[in-house]
Amino acid sequence: MTDIIKKRIEEDIPGYYKQKRGMTQKETIIFNKKIIRLKKESERIKIELSDKTDIELNLELLLSDDYDDEYNTELDLDLLSDGCDDKYDIDPTITRKEFEEECEKRGIYEEFINKIKQVTQKKGYKRGNVQLVILNGGTCKMPRIREEVAKLFDIQTFSDKKFNPLNAVVKRAAYLAYLKQENRISPEVIYDIVPTPIGIELEGEKFEILIEDGETLPTKGITKRYYTTYDNQTTIQFNVYKGFGKYVNSPEMEYITTLHIDGIPNGKAGEQIIDFTIKVNQNGMMELSASVVGSDVKGDLIVSIDLSKESDEITKLIKHFQTFY
Structure with missing residues (x-):
């Protein structure tokens, strides 16, 4: 919706929402105020279009000169519009069809x-x-x-x-x-859920999901079978991550822990079999275990994992509510 309104305004006032380099403190304040008003108006339009087929923009709000009493700053429309005429012929009507077409396009x-x-x-x-x-x-x-x-x-x-x-x-x-x-x-x-997929790192830093996002706690124990990758391999480690990326080195991925297994009997590549099990209990504790099939070699690990929203996501939510409410 913000893009629809910006396009409508800038058809008559080119560059009205364009941030320029080297802006003074006053100009920066003016620009930030314009963006806040744009977002507020976008939110209002979206809500009202749920019940109406069209709605008029509050141009008085969007184009107001009264931006900040503290700095006694007024907006010079001529400067921001690069010399456009003072008489603007802005179509104030936004239709539901426009909004739906934009949503469809995105x-x-x-x-x-x-x-x-x-x-x-x-x-x-x-x-x-x-x-x-x-x-x-x-x-x-x-x-x-x-x-x-x-x-x-x-x-x-x-x-x-x-x-x-x-x-x-x-x-x-x-x-x-x-x-x-x-x-x-x-x-x-009341059921807690796993908000992001949890899995392990495979060869080539690929991420294999073992517990899907949305699973309710406690999750079912997931057991996957893996094999040694080279001759006489005596150790293996399972690096556990969470996130929505395809590779563990993606920015959205987060490392959790590593389960090490030592003492694997000697053998050719692919000869030794390791069963790896993962689950998350009702208290949000992740339980890991692995065992070498046909031997007494095994290991386990219990770690606490954070199932809450990421801090940056919480920050975005706080900023959103501070802006509109």
Whole structure:
């Protein structure tokens, strides 16, 4: 939505949202204020287009000269528009069709539906077997999203008419927290999940996923069989990582720990077999074990892993709420 509004404004005021090199402190403040107002207006437009087919931009807000009383700074539209005429003929109307076309172009709908399919397939849900769908969050108010979900599950009604989808999750979380504090709820009612895939490093720094993201705790024990890769190999190590990358050296990957196994009997490459098992228990402790088939050689390791959101993701969320709320 921000790109749609920026394009609409810059058709009449070229460079209005372009950050220039060597900006003074006042110019930087002006620019940052413009971006904040743009984001706020984008958020408002997105929300209102869920119920309306078109909405008008608040041009008075977007083009206001009153940017910061502390610095007594006013915006000179002539300077920022490179000499454009003072009379701007900006079309203030944004339509739902424009917004949906932009979402389509960016693959947002496809990504949204694919994620739902991924989750439902993991849990074994099939088309026609789902009787009730609860839609939560602002995205689920978008008509196109509702249409896609209805087609996916072959249903026409949703339960969110009985409650506010914008605060349903937080209200339920607060209610469960209250019940838990009062010891009026069984711990089994609330399920923690593995937020990112967990696996090991293979040859060539490739990442093999053993525990998928979205698995509920405790996870099932996953056992994979591996073989020695060279003659008379007496040791092997399993480097454990988490993340969404295809290679362990990707920026989004995070190293967790290493399980070492020593004392593998001598033999030709591929002759010795090692069974490696991994699981995460209810308390978020990762349990690793490995054993050489046909011998007494084995090893195990228990480590604590952080299943919370990454710190940079939390920082982004905090900045988002500080900007809009």
